[in-house]
Structures are given as C-alpha cells and as structure tokens.
Amino acid sequence: xxxxxxxxxxxxxxxxxxxxxxxxxxxxxxxxxxxxxxxxxxxxxxxxxxxxxxxxxxxxxxxxxxxxxxxxxxxxxxxxxxxxxxxxxxxxxxxxxxxxxxxxxxxxxxxxxxxxxxxxxxxxxxxxxxxxxxxxxxxxxxxxxxxxxxxxxxxxxxxxxxxxxxxxxxxxxxxxxxxxxxxxxxxxxxxxxxxxxxxxxxxxxxxxxxxxxxxxxxxxxxxxxxxxxxxxxxxxxxxxxxxxxxxxxxxxxxxxxxxxxxxxxxxxxxxxxxxxxxxxxxxxxxxxxxxxxxxxxxxxxxxxxxxxxxxxxxxxxxxxxxxxxxxxxxxxxxxxxxxxxxxxxxxxxxxxxxxxxxxxxxxxxxxxxxxxxxxxxxxxxxxxxxxxxxxxxxxxxxxxxxxxxxxxxxxxxxxxxxxxxxxxxxxxxxx
Ligand code: 4AD
Ligand code: MG
Numbered sequence: 001x002x003x004x005x006x007x008x009x010x011x012x013x014x015x016x017x018x019x020x021x022x023x024x025x026x027x028x029x030x031x032x033x034x035x036x037x038x039x040x041x042x043x044x045x046x047x048x049x050x051x052x053x054x055x056x057x058x059x060x061x062x063x064x065x066x067x068x069x070x071x072x073x074x075x076x077x078x079x080x081x082x083x084x085x086x087x088x089x090x091x092x093x094x095x096x097x098x099x100x101x102x103x104x105x106x107x108x109x110x111x112x113x114x115x116x117x118x119x120x121x122x123x124x125x126x127x128x129x130x131x132x133x134x135x136x137x138x139x140x141x142x143x144x145x146x147x148x149x150x151x152x153x154x155x156x157x158x159x160x161x162x163x164x165x166x167x168x169x170x171x172x173x174x175x176x177x178x179x180x181x182x183x184x185x186x187x188x189x190x191x192x193x194x195x196x197x198x199x200x201x202x203x204x205x206x207x208x209x210x211x212x213x214x215x216x217x218x219x220x221x222x223x224x225x226x227x228x229x230x231x232x233x234x235x236x237x238x239x240x241x242x243x244x245x246x247x248x249x250x251x252x253x254x255x256x257x258x259x260x261x262x263x264x265x266x267x268x269x270x271x272x273x274x275x276x277x278x279x280x281x282x283x284x285x286x287x288x289x290x291x292x293x294x295x296x297x298x299x300x301x302x303x304x305x306x307x308x309x310x311x312x313x314x315x316x317x318x319x320x321x322x323x324x325x326x327x328x329x330x331x332x333x334x335x336x337x338x339x340x341x342x343x344x345x346x347x348x349x350x351x352x353x354x355x356x357x358x359x360x361x362x363x364x365x366x367x368x369x370x371x372x373x374x375x376x377x378x379x380x381x382x383x384x385x386x387x388x389x390x391x392x393x394x395x396x397x398x399x400x401x402x403x404x405x406x407x408x409x410x411x412x413x414x415x416x417x418x419x420x421x422x423x424x425x426x427x428x429x430x431x
Contacts, residue, residue, distance in 0.1 A: 001074045001093065007043035010087055013077045017092065020045065023124070024069045024100070026107065027062060034062040036091070038073060044126070046080065047073055047089040058094050067106070068124075070097035119422060120431050130258035131418050134251055135407045139203075141250035142224045142401070145243055146201045151226060154193040154200040156186030158207075161381050164188050165328055169208040171219075182207035185400060188330070188385050190227035191361060194396055195388060201226040213426055215415040216303065216353050218404060220424040227398035233332075233342040233360040236397035237318050240346055240356055241276040243401070244316060248272045251410055264412040268350060271314040276346070280321040284309050300326045307351040316355065320344040329371040331359040344399070352409035358399020365389035 005018040022040030029035075032051040037044060051059050065071070075089035105121055115122045122128055146153075161178075163170055164185045171182040186202035193200040203224045210217040226239065248269050251259070259266055279287075287309050288295040295305065301319075310317055321334060322343040331341035346356035362368045368389055372382055379386075407419035417423040422431070 001072060001095070004072075007038070007040045007045045009042075010045065010077045010089070014079065014087070015077060017074060017076050018089070019072055019074050020047075020089065021072045022070070024065050024067055024071065026067065027065060029062050034059075036065070036073075038089075039124075041124075041129070043085060045085060045087065045089060046083050047075060047091050049091045049094075054091060054093065058091070061094055061096065064099060065096070066100045067103045068100040070100070071095060072097065116417065116423065116428060117430070123421065126261055128418065130255075130261040131407065131411050131413065132421060133258050134255050134262075134411055135403070135419060137251050137255050138247050138403065138406060138410065141247045142203070142243070144250075145246050146199075146226055149199070151199045151201045152193075152197045154190065154197060154202060155204055156183060156189035156202045156225075158183050158204065160189075162188055162385070163377065164330070165208070166375075167377075169210055171207045171209050184208055185223065186225050187227065187398060187400065190225055190398060191330075191385070191388055191396065194227050194229040194398075195392065195394075199226070199228045211426060214303070215417075216405060216408075218416055218420060218424055219426060221416075221420065222403040223400045224403060225398060225400040227396065229394055229396045231360075231397040232395055233320060233344060233397060236358055236360060236399060237278060237320065237344055240318065240344070240358060240399050240401075241274055241316075244276075244346065244355070244406075245272055245274055247406065248410065259411075262411050262413070264410075268314070268412075269410065273315065276315045277313055277317045279317060279319055281319055281323065281340070282321070284319050287312075298323050298325060303351075303353055306347050306353050310347050310349050310351070314349060316346050316348050318344050318346050327359070329375045329377065330361050330368070332362045333367060346399075348405070348409040350409070350412075351414075353405065354402070355405045355409060356399050356401050358397065360395065360397040363389060363393045363395055365393065 001019040002017050004021055005013060007020055010018060020038060020040055022038055024036060025039045025044060026037040034049045036047040038047050049059060072095040073091055074093040075091040078088055078090050080088035104118055159175055159180045160183050161180060164187055173180055173182060183206060185206060186204060190200050190202055206221055206223045208219060210219055252269055285295060285297055288305055291308055321340045323339060324341045327341050327343045331343045334340040334342055342360040344358050345354050348355045372379055404416050404419035408416050
C-alpha cells in the first residue's frame with residue numbers, strides 16, 4: 001500500500017492513490033456497488049467500492065465489516081461535488097485490522113447517562129469531536145494571547161495546604177502523614193509569581209467538592225489564571241474583555257467546520273465586540289428588582305438571576321464592586337466604602353452564566369490579616385502568602401477563566417459535561 005494520508009488532507013492528492021487508516025462509520029449497499037463511510041478522527045470520507053475495481057474478497061467485505069471495524073483503505077481520490085467534504089475515494093484495496101464486535105453506540109439516539117457511561121467510545125462521535133477540537137482551539141488561543149503580552153507561564157501546585165475559595169468545597173486528601181487539599185485555584189501562588197515575573201498565568205486542573213448537581217458545575221475543571229503586578233480592577237477588566245473577545249475571534253476564524261457541526265448560531269458570537277458593559281453589583285440588583293424578582297441585597301446571584309441580568313446584552317457583561325461577605329478573603333476593600341470589595345465576575349450571554357471570576361487583591365497587610373482571622377483560616381499556613389505584603393507589596397490583580405464554561409458557551413451546549421474529555425461530577429467518577 002502507498003503512504004498513509006490523513007483523511008482531512010486528501011484534497012491535496014486529487015487523482016492520486018492514497019492509503020487511509022481508520023474505522024468504519026457506516027455502510028450502504030446496493031448490488032454491484034457499496035459505500036463505506038470512513039472516519040479516521042480527522043474527517044469523514046465516503047469510499048466507493050465497485051465490483052469491477054476490486055478483488056472478490058474485498059467486494060465481499062460488505063457482508064462482514066461492522067461499525068467501528070478498523071481498516072486500511074487504498075484508493076484514488078476523486079472529486080465528489082455532492083459530498084459534503086467534496087471528495088471521495090474510489091477503493092482499490094482494503095486491509096482489515098479488526099472486525100469490531102457489535103458497537104454499543106449506534107447511529108440512533110441514546111440517553112445521556114448511557115453515553116456518559118460509554119464516554120471512552122462516545123469521544124469518537126462527530127459532535128464530541130467538534131466540541132473537543134474547539135476546546136483545543138480555546139486553549140491554544142489562551143496561551144497565544146498571554147504569551148504575546150509578556151506573561152510567563154508559572155504553574156501552581158495541585159497539592160496545597162491552603163484554601164483560596166472558601167473551605168466548603170475543599171477536597172481533602174492524605175499527603176503522607178499530613179493533610180493536604182487539591183487546589184481550588186492557582187491564584188495565591190500566582191501572586192507570589194508576579195513579584196518575580198511581573199505578569200504570569202497558570203493553567204491547570206482545579207478541584208472543588210461541589211455538592212450541587214447543576215449543568216454548570218464539575219468537580220474537576222480547568223482554569224486559566226492570569227495575574228498582573230501594578231494592575232488595578234479597571235486594568236483587570238480591560239484585559240479580561242480583550243482576552244474573551246480574542247478567544248471568540250480565534251474560534252470563529254479557525255473552527256468554522258466544528259461550529260457548523262454543532263449548529264451553533266454564529267451570528268451571536270460575531271456580536272462579541274468591545275467594550276463589554278460594566279455594571280456594579282448594586283446596579284445588577286436593581287435590574288433584578290425592576291424585573292419583579294425578589295432578591296435580597298448581599299446574596300450571590302443564582303443561575304436564573306444571571307440569565308435575567310444579561311438578557312438585555314449581546315456580549316458578556318462584567319459585574320464589579322461586590323459585597324465583601326459574598327467574596328473571598330483576598331479581595332481588596334473599596335477604599336471609598338468598605339462594605340464592598342473590588343471583585344469582578346464576567347457573565348456570558350445567552351444564559352451561560354459566570355465564565356470569569358477575578359479581583360484586585362488586598363495589598364495591605366493589616367486588612368489582609370483581619371480577613372484571614374475573620375474567615376478562621378490558619379495564620380501560620382498563610383504566612384508565606386502574607387510575606388508578599390511584607391516584602392515590597394504592590395497593587396495587583398488577576399482573574400480566572402473557567403475553561404469548560406467557556407467551551408459550553410462558545411459551542412452553544414447548555415450542559416458543561418460535554419466540554420471536558422472525562423467529566424467528573426458529584427455522581428460520576430467513571431470511566
Ligand atoms: O470565580 P472563581 O471561584 O474564581 C477563582 O477561583 C479565582 N481565584 C480566580 C482568580 O482570580 N485567579 O472561579 C473562576 C471561574 C468561574 O468564573 C467559573 O467559570 C469557573 O471558574 N468555575 C467552575 N467551572 C466548572 N465547575 C465548577 N465547579 C466551577 N467553579 C468555578
Ligand atoms: Mg466566582
């Protein structure tokens with residue numbers, strides 16, 4: 001057989017003989033001709049098998065090949081204007097690697113729990129493939145964005161003795177003869193990083209023992225967290241909106257095919273232009289109350305609140321100046337009114353909820369210590385973090401973008417579980 005080509009590249013081999021290696025997606029038979037829809041993980045291609053063009057053994061494979069059987073196909077690339085991809089293969093030879101057993105995922109509809117139980121197989125499907133390629137594009141865009149803006153990648157540890165986002169969602173684990181937690185955020189370490197590198201980002205898995213079963217929560221997810229020395233809350237919001245706009249732009253530019261497979265209404269994504277509206281927590285509460293919602297000042301917004309607040313806007317919006325009690329200990333107090341902290345949440349449009357949480361950080365050692373005490377956190381454990389306020393404390397800010405929430409929004413997928421290869425939720429640890 002001639003050299004192996006990826007299916008997505010066969011347009012460069014018009015009228016040439018190529019070898020493709022992959023799997024059977026579907027077979028259609030009719031007398032002296034049969035069609036094999038082939039996939040290799042890069043593209044789906046129709047292969048045509050004519051009785052007069054192949055040996056009788058190869059022609060008879062139409063009776064033995066099953067869905068997901070693995071094979072190598074040798075054939076000539078032809079134009080096929082009626083095919084979606086525009087090309088097909090006129091088959092000369094087929095070598096079977098394995099005849100697959102009856103495949104549990106057929107081309108008909110299946111229930112979601114069944115598909116999640118079979119995630120190891122479900123990953124092969126067209127839609128899952130499109131979602132995870134968009135995820136890859138968002139990761140690539142994020143790295144490029146920060147790499148091009150003088151940020152250094154300084155990753156944070158996964159094992160830590162510190163809580164950063166409250167103690168209720170900590171995953172505790174044994175660390176030899178000590179207790180440790182799985183990280184809830186890389187932020188505290190990034191704050192140390194910027195004192196050495198000026199601007200950093202970290203990108204890694206995050207663990208939260210979320211007891212709630214919602215379509216927005218995973219127990220293991222990925223976060224991209226930039227941190228910047230000398231940025232105030234406004235600089236932070238400028239960067240956040242530019243970042244999100246850039247991600248959307250890159251996906252629109254490079255993942256047209258995938259967005260089409262997902263039937264995403266891209267006109268909605270094309271409306272993501274700068275600036276994003278910025279409103280205070282108080283203004284957001286007013287929107288809720290004006291819409292007849294019974295909302296108590298000082299509470300956090302739930303999913304229906306966020307959907308209502310963002311309804312009027314085409315782009316994500318940023319809500320800033322939060323009541324101190326709703327937010328983490330490290331957020332800087334507003335100097336004009338210390339009921340508030342300089343935190344910001346970015347809420348995606350179309351009801352996709354919070355995609356970014358960030359803030360200006362408290363740089364004053366006494367205020368920070370009082371917050372640590374108030375939260376009953378062990379001062380001793382945070383001593384290293386408090387050092388950052390002892391040795392050249394500076395104003396600084398940062399934020400974290402939840403990767404899977406962003407993937408869900410851009411893909412137009414209401415449930416977060418398909419935005420990660422191997423979802424972990426309160427009820428799912430397998431496969
Ligand atoms: O708002 P959060 O909790 O912010 C932080 O952790 C900050 N320390 C980040 C920083 O400033 N460096 O989380 C950030 C984002 C949320 O906006 C949301 O998109 C996502 O992480 N997120 C989750 N995604 C999926 N499942 C969960 N359980 C999530 N919890 C938060
Ligand atoms: Mg948050």
